[in-house]
Amino acid sequence: xxGRQALAAIPYSRFLGVRRxxxxxxxVCVLPFRDDxxxxxxxxxxHGGVVGAxxxxxxLVAAIDLVDSDRVPKxxxxxxxxxxxxxxxxxxxxxxxxxxxxxIANVRVLAWQDDPAKPVAAGIGNFLL
Amino acid sequence: xxxxxxxxxxTAFFGPARREMVDHIPHxxxxxxEVVEIGPHRAIVRLPFRDELVGDPARGVVFGGVITTLLDxxxxxxxxxxxxxxxxxxxxxxxxxxxxxxxxxLALLGEADCYKVTSHVAFVRGRAWDVSQDDPFATxxxxxMLGSNPRxxxxxxxxxxxxxxxRP
Numbered sequence: 328x329x330g331r332q333a334l335a336a337i338p339y340s341r342f343l344g345v346r347r348x349x350x351x352x353x354x355v356c357v358l359p360f361r362d363d364x365x366x367x368x369x370x371x372x373x374h375g376g377v378v379g380a381x382x383x384x385x386x387l388v389a390a391i392d393l394v395d396s397d398r399v400p401k402x403x404x405x406x407x408x409x410x411x412x413x414x415x416x417x418x419x420x421x422x423x424x425x426x427x428x429x430x431i432a433n434v435r436v437l438a439w440q441d442d443p444a445k446p447v448a449a450g451i452g453n454f455l456l
Numbered sequence: 457x458x459x460x461x462x463x464x465x466x467t468a469f470f471g472p473a474r475r476e477m478v479d480h481i482p483h484x485x486x487x488x489x490e491v492v493e494i495g496p497h498r499a500i501v502r503l504p505f506r507d508e509l510v511g512d513p514a515r516g517v518v519f520g521g522v523i524t525t526l527l528d529x530x531x532x533x534x535x536x537x538x539x540x541x542x543x544x545x546x547x548x549x550x551x552x553x554x555x556x557x558x559x560x561x562l563a564l565l566g567e568a569d570c571y572k573v574t575s576h577v578a579f580v581r582g583r584a585w586d587v588s589q590d591d592p593f594a595t596x597x598x599x600x601m602l603g604s605n606p607r608x609x610x611x612x613x614x615x616x617x618x619x620x621x622x623r624p
Binding site: 369 | 480481482483484485486507508509510511512513514518519520521522524525526527528529532546547548549550551552553554557605607608609610611
């Protein structure tokens with residue numbers, strides 16, 4: 328299974344509406360804004376859990392690209408730093424494999440909205456391949 | 457940290473099933489999140505199983521990030537229940553350890569405990585389970601910023617109005 332197929336095969340990814348786009352410097356995952364993803368309606372800002380889940384999904388898709396089997400890698404842990412409030416716009420995320428071992432992959436993700444130099448959230452986690 | 461002299465802004469809301477804590481949050485409404493129990497420094501929330509939350513279709517297991525939503529929310533409520541005044545808060549960081557897969561088809565429960573509050577930051581730990589609280593499938597630690605944004609959220613506004621009504 329490749330990452331792009333995975334996005335269509337994972338029910339939660341379809342629920343969030345995450346898609347993959349090819350940019351000049353690689354693949355990004357895109358989370359389109361939707362009213363029912365909001366956690367704070369006054370700002371408005373996405374629910375922190377949705378932001379964390381999007382980062383983890385972006386990391387997972389990168390981990391899926393590492394394995395040949397149809398098995399979805401299992402997350403061991405995932406850590407999210409919330410850097411800015413995530414406004415009512417599309418959010419983009421890019422994953423980077425920090426280390427691929429025989430059984431474990433360590434994956435780092437950065438998410439932004441308008442300007443990649445102003446990240447809204449950063450995540451890092453380990454996946455069992 | 458349980459101090460009997462401590463005053464809490466949300467004392468009037470301590471107890472089971474307070475809908476105010478989730479009803480004003482669009483995403484919580486969408487996924488059917490409920491408050492089970494709320495008290496000084498702590499909160500328990502529940503998320504019914506739904507097919508659309510599955511992350512591993514072969515095993516029917518809920519996506520890990522959904523557990524982030526559950527524990528982020530429980531953590532935020534635990535922080536709100538540790539403060540003497542209603543204060544806007546924001547998650548600063550959250551780390552989840554996935555101890556095992558959640559059992560397919562079962563509701564997820566998440567509990568958070570706010571064990572330290574400083575002038576700007578609150579510290580939280582939590583766990584999530586399906587069958588038994590003693591056999592969690594995930595644990596977490598996180599921090600929250602206090603007084604994070606000047607604009608009052610609909611939940612805070614609703615709590616403030618409700619508080620005014622319930623005050624003797």
